[in-house]
Structure formats: C-alpha cells, structure tokens
Ligand SMILES: C[C@@]1(CC(=O)O)c2cc3[nH]c(cc4nc(cc5[nH]c(cc(n2)[C@H]1CCC(=O)O)[C@@](C)(CC(=O)O)[C@@H]5CCC(=O)O)C(CC(=O)O)=C4CCC(=O)O)c(CCC(=O)O)c3CC(=O)O
C-alpha cells in the first residue's frame with residue numbers, strides 16, 4: 001500500500017484545479033462540500049464549472065497560478081502539462097493530485113459519498129478506480145439504510 005487515507009483540514013485553504021473537463025468537474029463538485037476556496041484554470045470553461053468555482057481563470061496553465069495555493073489537482077487531458085504541474089507543485093512543496101498519473105501524485109482521490117457528518121471514502125490504492133466507484137455505490141445504500149433506522 002502506498003497512499004495513506006487521512007482527513008485533511010481544508011478549511012480556508014486555496015485549491016487550484018487545472019482543467020475544466022469531466023474529471024475536473026468531478027473534483028470541484030466534491031470540493032464544494034468543504035470550506036475551501038476553489039480556483040479553476042482552463043482555456044475554456046463551461047457554465048456548470050463557472051457557477052460552482054469561486055474563481056475562474058480563462059487561459060492555459062502557468063506556474064505562477066500556484067502562488068499562494070495550498071493544494072492542486074492537475075486534470076488536463078495533456079499528460080505533458082499534467083507532468084509539468086506536478087513538477088512545479090513539488091518545487092513549491094504544494095501537494096498535487098495528477099488525474100492521469102498516480103505515480104506523480106502526492107495524494108489520490110477516493111470514491112466519495114457524503115451524508116454529513118458521515119463520509120464514505122473508498123480507494124484501491126490507485127489500482128482499480130472503477131471498483132472503488134462500484135464499492136462506494138454499494139456502501140452508499142448501507143449508510144442510507146442505517147440513517148433510516150437512526151431517524152426512526
Ligand atoms: C489514481 C486516480 C486518479 C486521482 O486520484 O484523481 C484514478 C486514475 C484512473 N482512473 C481511470 C479510469 C476511470 N476512473 C473512473 C472514475 C473515478 N476515478 C476516481 C479516482 C481515481 N482514478 C484515482 C484512484 C482511486 C482509487 O484508489 O481507486 C474516482 C473514484 C474519484 C475521482 O475521480 O474523483 C472516480 C469515480 C467518481 C464518482 O463517480 O464519484 C472511471 C469510471 C467513470 O468515470 O465512470 C474510469 C473509467 C474506467 C473504465 O471505463 O473501466 C484510469 C484509466 C485506467 C483504468 O481504467 O483503470 C486511471 C489511471 C490513469 O489515468 O492513469
């Protein structure tokens with residue numbers, strides 16, 4: 001095993017998501033459940049992303065966008081850019097998640113289900129993301145059933 005699951009306090013932290021496609025949107029939707037500030041950078045950003053991000057930078061990634069950032073997600077569809085983001089982040093000691101390269105990632109994204117205050121987080125140590133998603137969906141029902149019995 002390589003990736004330690006921890007509960008990171010992101011309250012008030014500045015988080016940069018590079019890219020605004022399907023994978024970036026998935027990350028942003030999760031982040032919006034937490035008390036952090038999310039900035040998106042991408043050459044073009046569609047409405048849904050625009051609405052949920054705290055700040056949007058239209059344009060290609062530049063290293064200076066990492067200034068004052070606490071955590072970064074590299075979610076472009078360009079592996080060269082993603083690799084550069086990882087390198088730039090490491091130089092600045094900022095923890096980085098690289099959507100297409102777990103080897104370069106300081107942390108990985110588990111499959112999540114949030115029903116406050118409970119969180120289900122399933123990971124396969126980056127080896128079987130689809131299996132993580134499927135297991136999360138099964139356990140989601142367990143949490144829902146448990147809640148029904150707690151609320152009775
Ligand atoms: C390392 C990591 C990246 C990271 O940390 O970001 C990673 C990497 C890769 N994913 C790949 C593929 C797919 N990933 C998904 C979905 C999700 N993947 C997520 C996490 C992670 N994926 C991290 C490890 C998590 C762990 O430890 O288990 C979830 C759980 C959370 C999230 O993305 O936030 C999210 C569910 C979101 C939700 O529904 O809630 C689907 C299905 C779909 O999209 O419906 C497919 C298509 C599969 C198919 O079609 O079979 C591939 C290609 C190779 C392959 O297939 O294995 C790579 C490897 C690579 O690209 O190198």
Ligand SMILES: NC(=O)C1=CN([C@@H]2O[C@H](COP(=O)(O)OP(=O)(O)OC[C@H]3O[C@@H](n4cnc5c(N)ncnc54)[C@H](O)[C@@H]3O)[C@@H](O)[C@H]2O)C=CC1
Nearest residue numbers: 019020021022023024041042043060061075076077099100
């Ligand atoms: N859940 C996961 O972790 C998964 C990860 N992936 C990987 O994640 C990456 C992203 O996938 P999708 O979101 O589906 O791609 P996508 O094509 O939908 O989105 C890519 C985004 O990157 C942006 N982009 C491209 N060059 C950029 C630059 N120089 N600076 C800033 N933004 C830039 C594009 O404008 C676009 O918004 C791919 O590398 C893919 O292989 C794929 C499936 C699941």
